[in-house]
Amino acid sequence: MIDAPAASPRTPDVAPTVARLRDVHVVFGLRPALCGVDVDVRAGEVLAVAGPNGAGKSTLLEVLAGTRVPTGGTRSTGAATAFVPQRAAVPDSLPITVRDVVTLGAWGRLGPWRRLDATARAAVEEALGRMGVADLARKPYASLSGGQRQRALLAQGLARGADLLLLDEPTTGLDRASGDAIRVAVRDEAGRGVAVVCVSHDPVVLAEADRVLHLEDGRVATR
Numbered sequence: 001m002i003d004a005p006a007a008s009p010r011t012p013d014v015a016p017t018v019a020r021l022r023d024v025h026v027v028f029g030l031r032p033a034l035c036g037v038d039v040d041v042r043a044g045e046v047l048a049v050a051g052p053n054g055a056g057k058s059t060l061l062e063v064l065a066g067t068r069v070p071t072g073g074t075r076s077t078g079a080a081t082a083f084v085p086q087r088a089a090v091p092d093s094l095p096i097t098v099r100d101v102v103t104l105g106a107w108g109r110l111g112p113w114r115r116l117d118a119t120a121r122a123a124v125e126e127a128l129g130r131m132g133v134a135d136l137a138r139k140p141y142a143s144l145s146g147g148q149r150q151r152a153l154l155a156q157g158l159a160r161g162a163d164l165l166l167l168d169e170p171t172t173g174l175d176r177a178s179g180d181a182i183r184v185a186v187r188d189e190a191g192r193g194v195a196v197v198c199v200s201h202d203p204v205v206l207a208e209a210d211r212v213l214h215l216e217d218g219r220v221a222t223r
């Protein structure tokens with residue numbers, strides 16, 4: 001946690017800031033993807049990130065995740081972070097089971113010997129159960145439907161036991177049951193005090209978020 005936050009309409013103003021971006025710029029070649037973005041993400045809130053294609057939403061998630069170093073500005077966070085990519089980001093050619101996918105999330109909890117201890121194994125089982133994919137644990141990930149894949153990927157994020165959960169379009173193109181399961185899990189995580197940042201075009205996700213950050217041409221338009 002960083003320090004005391006500013007007030008927010010739907011999150012308690014005592015909630016600590018889990019991640020902070022200040023004056024963040026990202027430039028690809030000559031093309032700016034983010035221009036002077038300031039963001040505070042607070043414990044227990046769901047912050048949705050919306051905006052047209054190419055607005056910089058995925059780039060913002062990458063900066064929050066620490067996987068993209070900004071061209072300018074600062075990122076401050078000490079949070080354990082889980083990043084849940086779009087399901088299309090996992091190639092079908094990978095010979096991994098659903099349990100393997102979820103177990104990868106638990107690796108972030110491990111010490112230097114990288115051995116799955118009882119706590120990590122329990123986190124994997126809990127995440128499989130919460131996302132309704134325990135029965136599919138031995139199946140190849142590539143054999144799953146789109147909704148099942150997205151639930152497995154979110155289970156991977158849950159198994160991390162993160163303070164900051166970053167989601168890229170988690171409900172896009174899903175059947176209703178899978179979309180509902182994902183939105184329930186997101187809300188549950190926020191209820192446990194996890195800060196959730198969710199890039200989405202889904203109007204239901206945006207309506208249910210505590211705050212919506214709109215990006216346009218790499219800039220924050222409104223909050």
Ligand SMILES: Nc1ncnc2c1ncn2[C@@H]1O[C@H](COP(=O)(O)OP(=O)(O)OP(=O)(O)O)[C@@H](O)[C@H]1O
Binds near residue numbers: 033051054055057
């Ligand atoms: N690795 C990269 N190399 C070059 N340009 C990139 C790279 N990643 C993103 N961009 C460019 O940066 C801009 C912002 O891209 P980004 O993917 O963050 O937008 P987005 O809002 O997530 O879009 P979408 O909704 O289509 O996923 C776009 O102009 C994109 O083409």
